[in-house]
Amino acid sequence: MRGRALLWRVVALPVLVAFGLVYLFPLYWLVATSLKGQGELLGHIVPTLVPQAPTLEAFHTVLVEKGNWKLLRNSVLVCGATVLTTLTLGLLITYPITRLPVSRRLRVGVLNWALSLRFLPPVAVVVPYFGVVRTLQLYDNPLALVFIYTLFNLPFSIWMLKSFLAEVPLELEEAAFVDGATRPVSFFRVVLPLIAPGLLAAGIIIFAFAWSEFLFALILTQTPRAQTFPVGVQAFVTQFNLIWNEMAAAGLIALLVPLILMILARRYVLAGLTFGVIREK
Amino acid sequence: MANLGDSMHPALPRKGGRGGLSRQERLAYWMLFPVLGVIFCVVTYPFAVALVQSVTATRGGKFVGLLNYQSSLENPLLYASLKQTAIYAAIVLPLEIVLGLLLALLVHRTVRSSWLKLVLYLLAITPIVIPPVAVGVIFRLIYAPNYGVLNHLLIMAGWIHQEINWLGQPYTAMLAVASVDIWQWTPFVYLVLFAGLQTVPRESVEAAQVDGATSWSQFWHIELPYLRPLLLLILFFRLADVLRVFDHVFILTGGGPGTTTQLLSLYLYRIAFKFFDTGEAAALAVMVMVGISLLYSFITRLLPLERD
Numbered sequence: 001m002r003g004r005a006l007l008w009r010v011v012a013l014p015v016l017v018a019f020g021l022v023y024l025f026p027l028y029w030l031v032a033t034s035l036k037g038q039g040e041l042l043g044h045i046v047p048t049l050v051p052q053a054p055t056l057e058a059f060h061t062v063l064v065e066k067g068n069w070k071l072l073r074n075s076v077l078v079c080g081a082t083v084l085t086t087l088t089l090g091l092l093i094t095y096p097i098t099r100l101p102v103s104r105r106l107r108v109g110v111l112n113w114a115l116s117l118r119f120l121p122p123v124a125v126v127v128p129y130f131g132v133v134r135t136l137q138l139y140d141n142p143l144a145l146v147f148i149y150t151l152f153n154l155p156f157s158i159w160m161l162k163s164f165l166a167e168v169p170l171e172l173e174e175a176a177f178v179d180g181a182t183r184p185v186s187f188f189r190v191v192l193p194l195i196a197p198g199l200l201a202a203g204i205i206i207f208a209f210a211w212s213e214f215l216f217a218l219i220l221t222q223t224p225r226a227q228t229f230p231v232g233v234q235a236f237v238t239q240f241n242l243i244w245n246e247m248a249a250a251g252l253i254a255l256l257v258p259l260i261l262m263i264l265a266r267r268y269v270l271a272g273l274t275f276g277v278i279r280e281k
Numbered sequence: 282m283a284n285l286g287d288s289m290h291p292a293l294p295r296k297g298g299r300g301g302l303s304r305q306e307r308l309a310y311w312m313l314f315p316v317l318g319v320i321f322c323v324v325t326y327p328f329a330v331a332l333v334q335s336v337t338a339t340r341g342g343k344f345v346g347l348l349n350y351q352s353s354l355e356n357p358l359l360y361a362s363l364k365q366t367a368i369y370a371a372i373v374l375p376l377e378i379v380l381g382l383l384l385a386l387l388v389h390r391t392v393r394s395s396w397l398k399l400v401l402y403l404l405a406i407t408p409i410v411i412p413p414v415a416v417g418v419i420f421r422l423i424y425a426p427n428y429g430v431l432n433h434l435l436i437m438a439g440w441i442h443q444e445i446n447w448l449g450q451p452y453t454a455m456l457a458v459a460s461v462d463i464w465q466w467t468p469f470v471y472l473v474l475f476a477g478l479q480t481v482p483r484e485s486v487e488a489a490q491v492d493g494a495t496s497w498s499q500f501w502h503i504e505l506p507y508l509r510p511l512l513l514l515i516l517f518f519r520l521a522d523v524l525r526v527f528d529h530v531f532i533l534t535g536g537g538p539g540t541t542t543q544l545l546s547l548y549l550y551r552i553a554f555k556f557f558d559t560g561e562a563a564a565l566a567v568m569v570m571v572g573i574s575l576l577y578s579f580i581t582r583l584l585p586l587e588r589d
Contacts, residue, residue, distance in 0.1 A: 008496070012391040019384065020404070026419045026464065027407070029430055033422055046433055092316045100309035110317070112581070117324075118518070119577045121525045123546040124569040127553045127562045128327035131334065151323060183308070212412035214528045219554060230414040237421055237532050244428050251418030255411040262410040269406050270472055277514055278473055 030255075033248035034058055041244055058249035062236075068250065070224045071232040075257075078142050078228060079210040082149040083203045089150065090157035090202075095187070098165040099173070111162065114155035115275060122152070122215050133220055140222045148220075149210040156209070157202055159275040160268075164198035165191070201268035208258035229254055328570065334563035349564040353552075359565070361540055362548035365455070369544055370523045372459040373466075378515065380463070381470025382508075386500065388471075389478040405468035413465075417532025420461045424448050424533070448534050451541035458530045458542050465529075466522070470515055477511040478504060517580055524573065545569070 033047075035054040041047075063069045097107045129148060138144035168191050176186035192199075217228040233254050236247040262269050270278055302310075338345045353359060392398055408416070423431050424447040432444040447453045481504050489499050527546040530536065536543035536551065543551070549569065553562035 008387075008390045012387045015387060016384075016391075023408075023464065023468075024404075026423055029422055030415075030419045041428075047428055047430055089316060089320075092312060096309035096312040100305050100312075101303065102306065102309045102313070106313075110313075115581070116574070116577050119521045119524070119573050121546055121549075121569060121573065123525070123527055123549045124566040124573075125327065127549070127559075127566045128331040128334070130553070131330055131559070132327055151320070154320070208410055212410075212414070214412070214414050214531075215550075230412050233412075233414045233418060234532060237418055238535075242421075242425070242428070244422065247418055248422060251415040254418075255415040258410045258412060259407060262406055263403060266402065266406060269410070270476060273409065273469065274473065274514060274518060278476060278511065 030248050030252055033244055034252045036245045038243075038245065058245040059253070062246050062249045062253070066246075067224065068229070068232045071227050071229045072253070074142055074224075074226060075211060075229040078145045078149065079207045081142075081146045082153060082210045083206050085146065085150045086153045086157045086206050087161075087199060087203055089154055090161045093154075094158055094161040094165055095191075098162050099170065099191075111159065114158045117152070117155040118275065126216060126219055129216075130219055139220060140226045142221075142226045144220050145213075145217060145226070145228065148216050149213060152213075153206045153209055156272065156275055157206060159277070160198070160202045160205075160272065161195070163271075163276045164195040164202075168194045198268070201265040202272070204261045204265040205268060205272040208261050211254075211258050328567075331563045331566050331570075334559055335567050337560060339558055339560040345560070349560040350568070353561045353564045353568070356561075358540060358543070358548060362543050362545050365541065365543055366523070366545045368455065369459055369462075369526070369542075370520070372456070373462045373523060374516070374519055376463050377467045377470050377519065378512065380467045381515075382474055384467070384471045385474035385478055386504075389475060390496070402472070405472050407468075408465045409469050409472075411465070413528030414532060416461060416465055417529040420457070420464075420529070420533055424457050449538050451538060454534050454538055454542050458533055461529050461533065462523075462526070466519065470519075473511055473515055474508055477508050481507045513584060517584055520580070 032049070032051055035051040035056070035058075036048070037053060037055045037057050040052055063072070093110065096102060097110055133139055133144045136144075138147075172190050172194075173186050176190050177183075181189065211228075212230065213228075214230045214234065217231045218234065221227045221231060229250075233247075233250045236243070236250045265272075335349050336344060336346060338348075388398070388401060392401070411419075421429075423429055426432070426444055426446045426449065429444075429447070431447065432441070435441045436444070445453065447457045485503055486499065489503055494502070525546060526544055527550065530542055530544060530547060531550075534542045536547040540548075549562065549565055552558055552565060
């Protein structure tokens, strides 16, 4: 027994370290490139593995000189609004199906329908939506994005909220009714405080999902008035002259926001990615 | 916990109201139906639009019957894109699952410190939460012909003598975009399976060890049965994602060189927004939606889902 455990460890360590190095290198390279100055990029035909003179020049250029802070602002606004609308609608749907006596068929139907949306390739949906958005004159308007992101995140929020709500004992609410509370009062005083941490985590995950979305933002926006940050990042990559440090800086900014948020909500991330089907702990 | 509601609701007597509904039930429907109704319309409307578009001519909007369907089905590029998607899935899914399973087992068997587990956890969620666009950027920095670091590392190591245009040749381009998927999603498989391994009851593992089971039979007879439903779920979510893959391929190769990495999503995008063939794009969208719904209803039957 002891011997076997030791053997596992002797084998495991080098394998894990090797995996770790290969796996971390791309991230290291992004950070390293973003810290290089223009001079260092042009001065070396072979890229330097470690930035010789680390500088934040690229970040300054990307955000201030090239005005991408506007896209950053759009992203924050769009994602924030998406979180609010998605959670509100999600609660309006999950509260009745988890805490009121609806038929099992309706409940399962709603949940299944929500899961089925996970399978829909956005690119198939974007074609008809493009037409609809044009007709409603919402092209190049952040509202169109909020609208669509809400729709696409709603299924996830339904599955998450359903599992949070199911964990609040019905007895607690019933006790509140006995004390003369109306349903809205008991919801805001009893249920909401209990699910608040979960709600916050779901909000963070929705924010990050919306933050990462690219296809709809690419197709439905055109100017810095409505474009989101990923669209700006993409512009750095597909432009003719590749300015590597700026491209890396833009990429790094794009990933830092969701990364920080997800670390805050780390207990719920897995549940989020799998619609709450897999719970941790 | 989820059963709490269950045990109450079906037992409730159907008394009260004229429609045979209790007050609570009526409240539930009053809350649900407006929201669900609006969402239903919002989801269905574009589908209806797509149906209409698919049977009308792109310019002029005259009714053309199934002409758009016919022309989209006659386009050999459609079948090429289906083939590319299948190749992509065939590279990506098995590798991610096998690697993720290996890593999960390795860490589960050897790592005891909870501090180290947390570090591994944070490392593993990192690629998953990175926006696909940023992932595209990262791998442009690696595979690009001139500044790409992979070529320089390989030249420094003496393995190659001149730069390889990874994204510019059919085979390497497909491998490159697949490698990105593997880099990004193997950690997800690892996380799910690792979480699953934690739920295997200690007693059965210890009993097996007392009986002298080898590591292999411990895995095969005790742990794998526990992981089986999770493996199915992983397959479900990853398959759904592979059918949607767009962002990183768009940024790395744009579907090229030629059409060798033009997966289904990129093909649809090209028809709709490069060729502006609304009719054909709508016909394709309708067919994809119907096809995927069928696939979905088939796959969910196999899933160990807790449905309510």
